[in-house]
Amino acid sequence: MIRVTLDLTCSICDHDQFFLPIRAEERQQVRCANCAAFKCYSADLEKAMITLSRDRKRRCGHGHANAA
Numbered sequence: 001m002i003r004v005t006l007d008l009t010c011s012i013c014d015h016d017q018f019f020l021p022i023r024a025e026e027r028q029q030v031r032c033a034n035c036a037a038f039k040c041y042s043a044d045l046e047k048a049m050i051t052l053s054r055d056r057k058r059r060c061g062h063g064h065a066n067a068a
Helices: 042-067
Strands: 004-005 018-019 027-033 038-041
Touching: 027 042, 038 042
Parallel strands: none
Antiparallel strands: 004 018, 018 027, 027 038
């Protein structure tokens, strides 16, 4: 597990640090680093981050096209 700060908060204790699994044999659950509450599955977090990244790239691309 690796401890990271995310732009998320725990719904139980409002903490912003989470444990992420890094090895395949670990349970694939993202948990609060403070109270250990389950947040989501790592695959779901990865999908959400990819979607956010694509959305940001689209907005940046549109911004540059309008400026030209």
